[in-house]
Amino acid sequence: MGFLFFASRAAARLAEGIARPGVSTAALLLTAASGGGLVAYADSATESAPVSSQDARKKKVLVLGTGWAGTSFLRNLDCSRYEVKVVSPRNYFAFTPLLPSVTCGTVEPRSIIEPIRRMFEKKSKAVTFYEAECFKIDASNKTVHCRSAVGTNFDGNGDFMLEYDYLVVALGATVNTFNTPGVMEYCNFLKEVEDAQKIRRSVLDCFEKASLPNVSEEEKRKTLHFVIIGGGPTGVEFAAELHDFIVEDLVKLYPAVQEFVKITIIQSGEHILNMFDKRITAFAEEKFQRDGIEVCTGFRVVKVSDDLITMKSKTAVEVSVPYGMAVWSAGIGTRPVIMDFMHQIGQANRRALATNEWLRVRECDSIYAIGDCATVNQRKIMDDISMIFKMADKDHSGTLTLKEIRDVLEDIFIRYPQVELYMKNMHMLDVEDLIKGAIGDSHKDSMVIDIEEFKKALCHVDSQVKNAPATAQVAAQQGSYLADCFNKMEECKQHPEGPLRMTGESGRHFFRPFRYKHLGQFAPLGGEQTAAELPGDWISMGHSTQWLWYSVYASKQVSWRTRMLVVSDWTRRFIFGRDSSRL
């Protein structure tokens, strides 16, 4: 579960002091603008509570979820401008990239979590937190229905309803079993802190079980076979952690069973870590081979029972292997509440909520979705090509000159980042090169193109549209971007900073669209070795990268408390090893 940087530093500056009562709320009453940007909330006149002009009530912002996206949003939001409520079944934020370390006790679970209330107490943010799970979003009534995570023993059943003006959905994703039978019952997962704790107990259970008297060699071998399904960053990092735990700590404490231990990674693709550079994949596979971790590629798990994992190769060969403990990390799925909401708004049959480039849920005026529960649907340039042409053609000549194109190019780059990406990938330095591809080198000097030539020049550009991966890095950037938009809503209404509207209306979008900035990714491989993709297509592998990993992860902790705890956990591990108590 590697990730490198995430942008969330603007928080502290914005958090305090900028409260301008009265003004802020009035400024929120923007006129509705379709097509993008932060869509304004214009129907306050219809509200039952009369709003006096000087004591205008603050808009209600309701945030669902306290993962990377929700927390990043809250940390960056200027809470004095809104009435902020947060609903989450967990009253803490978890630094999930360290979850694989928690599975083996390299880091303790409480070292990577920070109470939500504490994060905002320190910043004197007026945030109301409810420990509850949202089970229904009712977009038509602008309410959500929640259920307390704690069994109540009052008269009510713990259900309650909350109203919102703006809803920020940051509920994350769940595991995806691809309906493989037995996975839910018999596999461990690695999504929550509790999952990591459970894996830690299970690993020790296997060692204790294999150490009991009257256990045959075959049983020992089975019990100590640890299988990881999914060769992505999480699975690979867990395999590496487990291998370290066994080699550095457990073999000393359980010497009688050490020869029976085996770790296997099952990966349906041809290689593990296939989203990384090929050099990293090769490095990881070689290291695992030296370590004796079996990498079983090209196999898809089709069934899990209490003691067998059945998998199928591409040539339809079925193999069953006995196992002691299995971890499933083969993909992410949709939470039921998101699924239900998608049905309501006509987005059924999707994996995640579709938002526009300003992170607003399509079809919903005041609902935003960030993090793993959402995907940004980048608008294709070919869908808007005629409008763009018309807008750029200022003299209505029916043709575009190079100058006319250059005048709107900046806005096109912002609105359709795929154009810039395409040019970069094709090594085009200037828009001239792009146009040339369409009209040829012949009439170099009088470079004037009509709509057909314009279409031809841009027809391959949309192939560059890609979804951002479901990582903490993306979620954190989205949260902080959205908070930024909420913070500068008044300013941007007066002075829009977004690109020109190209789909009909005149004027500019209030905000620049969200743009993910990939800052690299780590893949820890165990034995104090890490591989990393750094910005600018740099690759780094080995011991020094491990130290880079330590420093980045320490610096990215959300509080000084967790930073101190994580660093002291690492120190403890160096001095005393990992704790093998089965707690």
Add this chain to the structure above:
Amino acid sequence: MGFLFFASRAAARLAEGIARPGVSTAALLLTAASGGGLVAYADSATESAPVSSQDARKKKVLVLGTGWAGTSFLRNLDCSRYEVKVVSPRNYFAFTPLLPSVTCGTVEPRSIIEPIRRMFEKKSKAVTFYEAECFKIDASNKTVHCRSAVGTNFDGNGDFMLEYDYLVVALGATVNTFNTPGVMEYCNFLKEVEDAQKIRRSVLDCFEKASLPNVSEEEKRKTLHFVIIGGGPTGVEFAAELHDFIVEDLVKLYPAVQEFVKITIIQSGEHILNMFDKRITAFAEEKFQRDGIEVCTGFRVVKVSDDLITMKSKTAVEVSVPYGMAVWSAGIGTRPVIMDFMHQIGQANRRALATNEWLRVRECDSIYAIGDCATVNQRKIMDDISMIFKMADKDHSGTLTLKEIRDVLEDIFIRYPQVELYMKNMHMLDVEDLIKGAIGDSHKDSMVIDIEEFKKALCHVDSQVKNAPATAQVAAQQGSYLADCFNKMEECKQHPEGPLRMTGESGRHFFRPFRYKHLGQFAPLGGEQTAAELPGDWISMGHSTQWLWYSVYASKQVSWRTRMLVVSDWTRRFIFGRDSSRL
């Protein structure tokens, strides 16, 4: 749960190096000696495996339990002399006196536990550990039946049987609900690390629950009413910890509900901490009154339901109070396996296994019991008075001179410690004073007494016989005493060091009987204040005692690892406060 020192330092010196193969086992074949001491194992001739003189097999020592008693025994045992096996459902030792600190996150659970295997790996001790629960002791076949704590998925059900030559029962005690209805279902306990973790979650659940919308004031008041049943050291320390947690951490994070919080201690006696000096009790009650902790004395809880605790005063007034969370710490009970074993050996209707003064279970040749599952039955001097008289009367004159008494006085003191205790309590400096009480001052010079006068002199002595309390301190001392006996079995057979046998046989007991040395007890009262009974009837209270508490508890940790962790937890708490995440 205060306790001060425990004697377990002899371990390191004895642990290594003294292995003398061949000799050690031969020396174990002592002749059976009834009446006390380590009873020898004399029937090796009847064993099926023939024992060759030079490769004699080591005796099997089986230890049940890894609490204070079992761990102290194992740490002090010279494991090279025996084949040592340990069975416990927990693969770690827990420093239970810090459990109340774990309930509120002052100390993390993993900071107070140390894996058993690790303790012995470091000392290169040949100990085999099985993570399993003993569910039956079969004394007649010298076997115990165990069940794996982990659900197995092999063919067997995880049950197995172990043979022993010596069995050390150190299974501890369970909670005692006194059959009060509802206690098991609705109360929390404080025996295991998991209990403390559960309490921590429950406290935070109550705060989160009370912070939900649509909760009436009455419900808030109920949810935030924390009730502790039992005013002993554990209950009082927990109340103090909880108060600190609320006042120092939670009120800042949950300001909206702080006015509804209440802590109540229910105590059936007239005072809390009634085993302590009256000054400590008064100090504690005053402090709790200032803190707003309600101490409800003279009430016995008769029923607990999901939202009400019903209690009865001595005048039979019944009161029911609504509550949010309850902790039951009102006494200890017997584990089912001990109950079953007591039935087998005719000790039914007792709370704990009765042992003699050498910690051997009465009626069982090779079974020892230590810790909370056992009580030492001190032999009454009046039961043996005729034999003692006969033995002391060396010239068979039918009377004892002062010199004859003085000759055996040392042995009497060792064998019947109540004599010394009685004399100390009655401020008698010499045995002369004791005799004088029986025969009067009249014939001072020719102090010669007959059997009736001897009986008269000693008739009140047995009133001083008291059971040691069920504390970690007692358990640890018993474990280390018993290990010491096991270690010097050969030497003591040659040169018995115990008192003269006074019940028939001639010669000396091999060992001195176990004698508990009370080294004092702490009662932490919160707010950096602690009360303590120190050796020599000293009383200490206040902030300085808290620092004494910190240093004693840090120094008594079983490993450098836990010591570092506990101290860094305390430091973390000082700097950052306690973690309020509901994990």
